[in-house]
Structure formats: structure tokens, C-alpha cells
Amino acid sequence: MSTTTPHEIRRATRDTQQLIIGGVASGLARHLGLPVVWVRAAFLVASVLGGVGIAYYAGLWLLLPTDSRFASDAPGLASATRTGKRPRTGRRITDVGPAVALAALGIGLLFAVEAVVGQGAVFWPLMIGLGGIALLWRQADEAQRERWLDSTGRLDPVRAIFGSGGWASYARVAAGLVLIVVALGLFSVRKGSFSVAGEVLVAALLGIVGLAIVIGPWVHRLAADLASERAERVRSQERADMAAHLHDSVLQTLALIQKNSGDSATVSKLARAQERDLRSWLYDDPAPADTTLIGELKSIGAEADEAHGVVVDVVSVGDAVLTEQLRPLVLATREAVNNAARHAGTARVDVYAEVSARRAEVFVRDRGQGFDPGTIATDRQGVRGSIIDRMQRHGGTAEVRTAPGEGTEVRLSMPISQEENHD
Amino acid sequence: MTDPTRVLIVDDHAMFRAGVRAELSGRREIDVVAEAEDVETAVAAVREHRPDVVLLDVHLPGGGGVEVMRQSREPEVKYLALSVSDAAEDVIGTIRGGARGYVTKTITGDELVRAIARVRDGDAVFSPRLAGFVLDAFAGSIDVAAVDEDLDRLTDREREVMRLIARGYAYKEVAKELFISIKTVETHMSNVLRKLQLSSRHELTRWANDRRLL
Numbered sequence: 001m002s003t004t005t006p007h008e009i010r011r012a013t014r015d016t017q018q019l020i021i022g023g024v025a026s027g028l029a030r031h032l033g034l035p036v037v038w039v040r041a042a043f044l045v046a047s048v049l050g051g052v053g054i055a056y057y058a059g060l061w062l063l064l065p066t067d068s069r070f071a072s073d074a075p076g077l078a079s080a081t082r083t084g085k086r087p088r089t090g091r092r093i094t095d096v097g098p099a100v101a102l103a104a105l106g107i108g109l110l111f112a113v114e115a116v117v118g119q120g121a122v123f124w125p126l127m128i129g130l131g132g133i134a135l136l137w138r139q140a141d142e143a144q145r146e147r148w149l150d151s152t153g154r155l156d157p158v159r160a161i162f163g164s165g166g167w168a169s170y171a172r173v174a175a176g177l178v179l180i181v182v183a184l185g186l187f188s189v190r191k192g193s194f195s196v197a198g199e200v201l202v203a204a205l206l207g208i209v210g211l212a213i214v215i216g217p218w219v220h221r222l223a224a225d226l227a228s229e230r231a232e233r234v235r236s237q238e239r240a241d242m243a244a245h246l247h248d249s250v251l252q253t254l255a256l257i258q259k260n261s262g263d264s265a266t267v268s269k270l271a272r273a274q275e276r277d278l279r280s281w282l283y284d285d286p287a288p289a290d291t292t293l294i295g296e297l298k299s300i301g302a303e304a305d306e307a308h309g310v311v312v313d314v315v316s317v318g319d320a321v322l323t324e325q326l327r328p329l330v331l332a333t334r335e336a337v338n339n340a341a342r343h344a345g346t347a348r349v350d351v352y353a354e355v356s357a358r359r360a361e362v363f364v365r366d367r368g369q370g371f372d373p374g375t376i377a378t379d380r381q382g383v384r385g386s387i388i389d390r391m392q393r394h395g396g397t398a399e400v401r402t403a404p405g406e407g408t409e410v411r412l413s414m415p416i417s418q419e420e421n422h423d
Numbered sequence: 424m425t426d427p428t429r430v431l432i433v434d435d436h437a438m439f440r441a442g443v444r445a446e447l448s449g450r451r452e453i454d455v456v457a458e459a460e461d462v463e464t465a466v467a468a469v470r471e472h473r474p475d476v477v478l479l480d481v482h483l484p485g486g487g488g489v490e491v492m493r494q495s496r497e498p499e500v501k502y503l504a505l506s507v508s509d510a511a512e513d514v515i516g517t518i519r520g521g522a523r524g525y526v527t528k529t530i531t532g533d534e535l536v537r538a539i540a541r542v543r544d545g546d547a548v549f550s551p552r553l554a555g556f557v558l559d560a561f562a563g564s565i566d567v568a569a570v571d572e573d574l575d576r577l578t579d580r581e582r583e584v585m586r587l588i589a590r591g592y593a594y595k596e597v598a599k600e601l602f603i604s605i606k607t608v609e610t611h612m613s614n615v616l617r618k619l620q621l622s623s624r625h626e627l628t629r630w631a632n633d634r635r636l637l
Contacts, residue, residue: 077508077510080487080508084484084485085435085483085484085485087487087490275529279507279509282508283508283510313591315551315554315555315589316555317555317558350551350590350591352555352589352590352591354589363591
């Protein structure tokens with residue numbers, strides 16, 4: 001939940017999923033928490049008013065990193081994505097509608113401005129040139145995205161420009177270059193009144209500037225890529241170690257299962273422990289286990305499973321940093337889970353945790369034999385001392401609902417004080 | 424209903440298909456009509472056999488289970504997602520793609536048969552985990568100017584039902600706890616499913632990615 005997760009530094013990125021031109025507007029909108037249409041409209045309005053918007057857009061496009069860095073998905077998901085077993089998130093048609101409308105509005109406004117001011121001489125070459133540059137930069141983006149997905153690791157200059165090819169990339173580069181050349185041509189024709197020497201000078205200068213503009217993004221991104229590539233190498237080595245460890249543990253488990261193939265209880269316990277191990281590695285968020293409430297509850301579930309051979313399914317909504325204040329909740333949960341595993345006589349315990357900004361609640365439920373709360377001896381520590389009294393001592397509440405044959409549900413609730421959360 | 428439910432099993436692991444088939448084959452109320460191993464064969468099988476219920480793996484060569492639902496365009500066919508992946512993104516994505524429910528592959532045979540029957544009857548199947556995801560997805564306060572307010576939030580009752588499901592209650596127990604009929608519980612579940620599929624909240628699609636960053 002919003003207030004309770006540890007802080008991360010948020011960086012604005014360009015959005016490569018819902019982009020119209022370069023994903024600057026939608027990336028910015030996400031960063032600032034504004035509707036994307038507003039941002040796009042702002043850029044368009046600013047573009048009409050003297051072209052500032054275009055300059056801003058181009059500048060941000062150049063400087064903002066893309067969000068399609070090395071995907072930080074869990075390995076199982078990343079692999080499923082690579083092998084085409086998951087849907088690719090493409091651009092949604094619904095997003096195009098407003099953009100088309102905005103573009104039409106913008107072009108209309110441009111014509112209006114031109115009709116009033118009559119700046120056609122500089123305006124059209126400029127627009128055509130900008131269009132060309134935009135196309136080239138767009139291609140630089142595509143090529144960069146390809147490079148991230150490319151596992152060969154070598155930088156081939158042709159691939160660096162065209163990515164894996166395809167008519168779209170060639171067309172983008174060709175059209176971009178043609179547009180820029182046309183713009184330069186138009187410009188020098190309009191300026192035909194200058195002397196020939198001046199014309200040549202201008203042309204040469206424009207050529208150099210054009211070249212710099214064309215190559216600039218690639219050089220800039222190449223440098224950025226190299227730095228990230230280094231980071232990724234470190235990470236992939238860690239992953240390789242982890243994979244080796246896991247394969248190793250799977251082999252051990254299989255060996256154990258073969259040895260115990262007669263004992264179904266042991267076999268299923270082994271299989272479950274291994275399954276949990278693999279599942280958490282493949283599909284879970286790589287959050288450190290013992291620093292958050294949910295992480296701790298999951299490890300309680302795993303412990304109980306190993307000790308008592310009971311499936312403990314932990315479902316959570318939200319999460320919080322594990323503070324001293326939440327510690328009693330964790331301990332009470334452990335007691336409740338262990339009670340259920342030991343006494344309920346069922347193979348499954350459901351744990352549901354809901355963390356909001358104000359309180360954390362945990363429900364531990366089993367469908368076992370239940371008991372009559374009246375018959376529990378007062379000297380028995382379990383329920384009274386470890387759960388109810390402990391929660392009350394620390395400002396929380398605990399309630400046990402049970403009846404013989406009905407199963408048991410323990411409801412725990414602990415308020416979260418705001419000050420402790422915001423440090 | 425006396426006819427057995429006609430089921431298509433879609434999964435890229437042959438061993439898993441064989442396991443499910445073996446588990447379902449002994450039961451009179453289920454008739455496994457075909458198997459498929461990727462999006463292409465699954466779409467073909469759906470068109471050919473028109474099964475009542477498709478057991479659909481979420482991770483499937485050719486674009487994932489969502490792609491099967493998108494391409495086959497058979498409104499009569501109901502889908503039940505069955506996956507080893509617990510990733511929120513996959514689960515919500517599949518439900519939004521049109522699946523009537525989601526269960527993990529560790530589900531027992533009896534539970535699977537019940538889930539199939541429920542999906543065939545047009546009801547929704549929520550596992551505790553899916554209910555948790557739903558609550559998470561609809562949790563944030565809704566600041567964004569919503570296109571359709573009603574679709575973008577759960578009613579208190581629906582939220583209550585979801586919480587009970589997340590806590591491991593069976594439909595029957597939910598009904599008893601809230602003093603309502605099972606039919607009403609099923610109506611609430613179907614409504615939640617519909618909201619999940621039709622809600623226009625754009626965060627919902629991003630929610631799974633962003634929820635740790637917010």
C-alpha cells in the first residue's frame with residue numbers, strides 16, 4: 001500500500017508501451033500523476049506557441065531513459081515472456097483516439113497561426129526537418145529496445161541502427177533522412193538571395209548540425225547502455241548462481257523422493273517444500289523475506305508446512321515494513337498457524353493478511369475439527385496468552401471463532417501508527 | 424443437466440495434460456474432448472469441438488492464454504484459467520481477457536470438477552489468491568476521473584464477499600456468514616468479475632507493475 005512500502009527513488013522514464021511519438025508525454029504523465037491527455041495537450045499548445053513544446057519534447061526524449069531497461073520480472077515470467085508464452089503488451093487502440101484528435105487540433109492551429117503570421121518561408125522547412133529528426137530518433141528507440149532484448153551481447157553497427165531490420169525500421173531511417181534533406185534543400189532555395197559562398201557555408205553548417213543531431217541520440221544512449229550492461233552482467237551472474245543452487249536442490253529433492261517413494265506423507269511434504277521454493281523464485285517479487293510483514297507471514301507458513309506437513313496458503317493485500325509495533329501480530333499469527341497445524345486435523349490452513357494505512361489485519365482459518373472455547377483450561381498458554389493477551393497488551397485485538405466441527409478462525413488486528421511509518 | 428461437461432485441456436506440458444486427463448477421466452460429469460498445446464492448436468480445437476469449458480494455461484507458446492480467448496471468438500465457450508504462475512499481472516490479465524475464473528495447478532480433482540461445473544453454469548470462480556489480487560487492484564482511492572464510476576469500484580457487499588473468499592471461505596460459508604443465499608453470493612462474484620473485466624480504470628492494467636512503486 002502506498003504509505004507503507006519502503007521508499008524508492010522515482011525516476012521519470014519514457015513510456016515504451018503507450019507511446020505515440022517517443023513516449024515522453026505518457027512517461028511524464030505517469031511520473032507526475034496527471035492524465036496523459038493533459039500532458040499531450042500541453043505539449044501541443046506549447047508547440048503552437050512558438051515551438052517551445054517541440055523543443056521540450058525533443059530535449060526530454062533525448063534525456064529521459066526508456067522504461068524498457070532490462071525487465072526486472074522474476075526469471076520465470078521473464079522467460080515466459082521471451083519465449084512468447086505471455087501476451088505482449090501492445091499499444092491499445094483506445095489511446096490512439098484522443099491523440100489523433102489532439103494531432104488534428106494541433107495541425108489546424110498550426111495552419112491558423114501560419115495564416116495569420118505568414119511565416120511559411122522558415123516554417124515549412126523547419127517542420128519537415130523536425131519530422132525527419134523525430135523519425136530518426138524513433139528508430140534509435142526501436143534499435144535500443146532491440147538491443148536490450150538481444151542476448152548475443154555484440155554491438156553490430158548495422159544492428160545498432162536498424163535493430164533486427166524490418167521494413168518499418170528501414171522506412172523510418174530512409175524517410176527521416178529524406179525529410180531532413182528536403183528541409184535543407186527547401187531552406188537553401190528560400191535563401192537563394194544570398195551569395196553562392198554564403199549558401200555553401202550555410203549548407204555545410206547545416207550538414208554538420210544535421211549529422212550531429214542524427215548521431216547524437218545513438219552516441220548518448222550507447223554510453224547509457226554500456227553502464228547498464230555492466231550492472232546487468234553482475235545481476236545475471238547472481239541469477240546463474242541462484243539457478244545452479246535451485247537445480248541442485250531439485251535434484252536432491254528428487255533423490256529423496258525416490259528413496260521415500262513408499263511413504264506418501266514424506267513424499268508430498270518434500271514435493272510441497274520444493275514447489276514452494278521454486279514458485280517463490282520463479283514468480284514472486286524479489287522482496288527480501290524478513291523485512292516486511294507479508295514476507296514474514298510467508299516464512300511462517302513455510303515453517304509450519306515443514307514442521308507439520310500442512311499447506312499454508314498466505315494471501316495478502318498490501319504490505320508494510322516490519323516494525324516493532326507489528327512484531328506481536330507476527331508472533332500471534334505464528335501461534336495461530338501452529339495451533340491450526342497441530343490440532344485442527346486438516347491439511348490446509350488459509351492465512352489472509354490485509355494491510356491498510358491504518359491497520360494490519362490477519363485472519364488464520366482452518367476447516368478442521370474446531371473446539372469448544374469454554375473447555376480450554378485456563379493454564380493452557382496457547383490461545384489465551386500467546387494470542388489474545390499478547391495482542392491486547394500491544395494495543396491490538398484478537399478474536400477466536402470456533403465450534404466443534406466448524407473449524408477455527410483467528411482474527412487479529414493491529415493498528416499502525418502513522419508517525420512510525422513515515423520515517 | 425445430464426450431459427457431461429465437454430472440456431478442452433490447453434497446456435504446453437504434455438505431462439500435465441495427461442495428469443489432468445487422468446484425473447478427470449474417471450468422472451461421469453466430465454468428458455475431455457480434446458487437448459491442445461499452444462495457441463494455434465487451441466484456437467483450432469475450440470473452433471472444432473466447441474467445448475463447454477476450456478481449461479486454459481496462462482503461459483502458452485504463441486502469446487499466452489489470453490491470445491486463445493482473443494482469437495477463437497466463440498462466445499459460448501467458457502474459460503477457466505489454470506496456471507502454475509501466481510503472478511498478479513498474469514492472473515488479472517487472464518481474467519480481463521475473458522476467463523471466468525482462475526485456479527492454480529495444485530487444486531485437487533474434486534475442487535477442479537466443482538470449478539468446471541461452476542464456470543459452465545456461467546458463474547465466476549475465485550480462489551483466495553485471486554480474491555486478494557482483486558481487493559488489491561480495487562484498493563486505491565480513485566482520484567482519476569472515472570469514465571464509469573460504478574464499474575470502477577466494488578460495493579461494500581462485494582468487498583466483504585471478496586474478503587471472505589480471500590480468507591478461505593467457501594461460497595456456502597460466505598452465504599452463511601453474511602446471511603444471504605448462495606445465489607446472491609454467486610451474483611456478487613459475477614458482478615466483481617464483470618467489473619474486473621470491464622473496469623476502465625487505467626491503473627488496473629498497470630497496477631500489477633506499479634504497486635510496489637506507488
